[in-house]
Amino acid sequence: MKYCLVVDDSAVVRKIARRILESQKLRIEEAGDGQEALNMCSVQMPDAIFVDANMPNLDGYDFLRELRKMDNGTLPRVLMCATENEVSAIARARHLGADNFILKPFDKAYLIEKFTETGVI
Numbered sequence: 001m002k003y004c005l006v007v008d009d010s011a012v013v014r015k016i017a018r019r020i021l022e023s024q025k026l027r028i029e030e031a032g033d034g035q036e037a038l039n040m041c042s043v044q045m046p047d048a049i050f051v052d053a054n055m056p057n058l059d060g061y062d063f064l065r066e067l068r069k070m071d072n073g074t075l076p077r078v079l080m081c082a083t084e085n086e087v088s089a090i091a092r093a094r095h096l097g098a099d100n101f102i103l104k105p106f107d108k109a110y111l112i113e114k115f116t117e118t119g120v121i
Helices: 011-022 034-043 060-067 087-096 108-117
Strands: 003-007 027-031 048-052 077-082 100-103
Touching: 003 011, 003 034, 011 027, 011 048, 011 108, 027 034, 034 048, 034 060, 048 060, 060 077, 060 087, 077 087, 087 100, 100 108
Parallel strands: 003 027, 003 048, 048 077, 077 100
Antiparallel strands: none
16 A cells, blocks of 8 residues: 655645545555654655645745655655645746645545546556
8 A cells, every 4th residue: 555645734634635545545644744744754755745835844845855855755756735826836846856736725536636647546
């Protein structure tokens, strides 16, 4: 079973993403910010990471930058999530190593489609 880390400062978003991704037979763990997620990645590197771009403490962009520097940090498929629809945000995420980008609000079909595009599902 593939391991996916869901990283978002909103417990509601984490819960929704968890339910959707668990329905796709992924093992899910949650982190409330980028620093917590980095700590979890240092213990066990996930196969996939669903990360919010805008969070307190360590945002998704800085998390992604630090993740990609870690041992095996280039391995996880990363899907970044944001509320902004600016080309610069998508370009920044891609430049830092995001494999795909999704906008909030999302629904089950859209999230599954994006995870399928990244090769996780």
